Amino acid sequence: MxxxxxxxxxxxxxxxxxxxxxxxxxxxxxxxxxxxxxxxxxxxxxxxxxxxxxxxxxxxxxxxxxxxxxxxxxxxxxxxxxxxxxxxxxxxxxxxxxxxxxxxxxxxxxxxxxxxxxxxxxxxxxxxxxxxxxxxxxxxxxxxxxxxxxxxxxxxxxxxxxxxxxxxxxxxxxxxxxxxxxxxxxxxxxxxxxxxxxxxxxxxxxxxxxxxxxxxxxxxGDYASVIEKLRPGAGRPGEIVHADGRVLGKHDGVIRYTIGQRRGLGVGGLAEPLYVVALDVDNARVVVGPKAMLATRTVPLREINWLGDEPFTSRAEWPVSVRVRSTRPPTEAVLRPLSETTGTVELMNAEEGVSPGQACVFYETGGSRVLGGGWIWKG
The missing domain is CATH 3.40.50.620 (HUPs)
Incomplete structure (x- = not known):
């Protein structure tokens, strides 16, 4: 100096x-x-x-x-x-x-x-x-x-x-x-x-x-009322349908539901607990099913921001820990680049309720460093 x-x-x-x-x-x-x-x-x-x-x-x-x-x-x-x-x-x-x-x-x-x-x-x-x-x-x-x-x-x-x-x-x-x-x-x-x-x-x-x-x-916390103010007519009614095809009830808009939701479905009286497993926007259908249907190990990502020292595409895969929701702890996974900004995460243990629109954030396994993340999409 x-x-x-x-x-x-x-x-x-x-x-x-x-x-x-x-x-x-x-x-x-x-x-x-x-x-x-x-x-x-x-x-x-x-x-x-x-x-x-x-x-x-x-x-x-x-x-x-x-x-x-x-x-x-x-x-x-x-x-x-x-x-x-x-x-x-x-x-x-x-x-x-x-x-x-x-x-x-x-x-x-x-x-x-x-x-x-x-x-x-x-x-x-x-x-x-x-x-x-x-x-x-x-x-x-x-x-x-x-x-x-x-x-x-x-x-x-x-x-x-x-x-x-x-x-x-x-x-x-x-x-x-x-x-x-x-x-x-x-x-x-x-x-x-x-x-x-x-x-x-x-x-x-x-x-x-x-x-x-x-x-x-x-x-x-009333998302639906905000969306209806911004997009009049967004609360288009439709059917609540079981994954096996049964029509179980009616709803007041797909915007009122999220993947993994259990409460407030309006289809009580059934023997098994049901969860939202898919949202069929085109047909205004909320698809429900057993909890097991929510489990997934493959998470497609886009708009990836990479913060690692080496270029993202310099390796075929990266061992990382990831969070698929802000409230969940990191879990071990393998991140595979498809391009500079797209990739796929394979979770070592299946996660429930992985939802398009949420973020998947990458961490150094066993450490505190944030290696970036991407947006979950339907694929």
Missing amino acids: ALDAHPLNSLGFAKPPAETRVVVAMSGGVDSSVVAAMLADEGYDVVGVTLQLYDHGAALAKKGACCAGIDIHDARRVAEMRGFPHYVLDYENVFRDAVIDEFADSYLAGATPVPCIRCNERVKFKDLLETAKDLEADCMATGHYIQRRMGAEGPELHCAADANRDQSYFLFSTTPEQLSFLRFPLGHLPSKAATRELAAQYGLAVADKPDSQDICFVPN
Whole structure:
């Protein structure tokens, strides 16, 4: 190291924090507020940015949702208290085009989408990241619970220290280029309680604020009503049919059902428990059957984002662990590339309820590194 070289600061730059500009994506919740307060306390040149993602006075908005009106106010209060600039950007049109419309169309096609992943991919880590660069920031920091570590080939994505808070499933589509610009200061913390303790230490009014819901624009978890507002006539009625061909009942729209669903089928009185095993959108049919019909070992993927050190197609297969839903633990599998962005996962043990529209995220077997992921589709 040269004698005049400055040691790396906590964000990895060889200069003083005061000369390091960092844009903090502030949702108004406790996590991003702590990140902003922490970096400001360390002396960084912090700029807070909050995105207005949808019309807060409309029926789609709900109390306690991410990026709702009160959250913008809370983010602004943190910035005023800690003495750094804060901007609110109107991203309603971008959010609707990039996230909400696809959410509705995916349900209409019989898939079960994960809009939070698309929001990170298409809004926060794309447009907002570019805005951060326009503001001449050295990096952008978020309150996500995930870790960025430097490896032999550059920055790597790793699971959060707290497995209960880990958000790696929702960040699999982060590209190497984005990862070089992003920072996740909370990923090493042992628990959410530790984050709230920091918030209290910094005197933040949001220290005890409840966590936001995953899907910010869905009131009370009622997906169907949102889709019907966005796509009038989407609740087309039809038949509930057993896999053996028997008609068991009627439904008020395929959009009200997801693969693997058991409750609320409206076909009680049968000897065996039934699950949704398929959605026939063209014929407006919900197909039900025994639990065994949900089991599968083959998962077709597209839009794969690969974060490994070697090129994705450099091997015929990759031994990995995968998660096919955010709520499930990783399970051993073999990933076989078909192209740069498509492939097939073979699960060592069959999983139930693997659904088109969900993500399949790859992990280093026995380790914490995130190797990427892809979107499950029907094949």
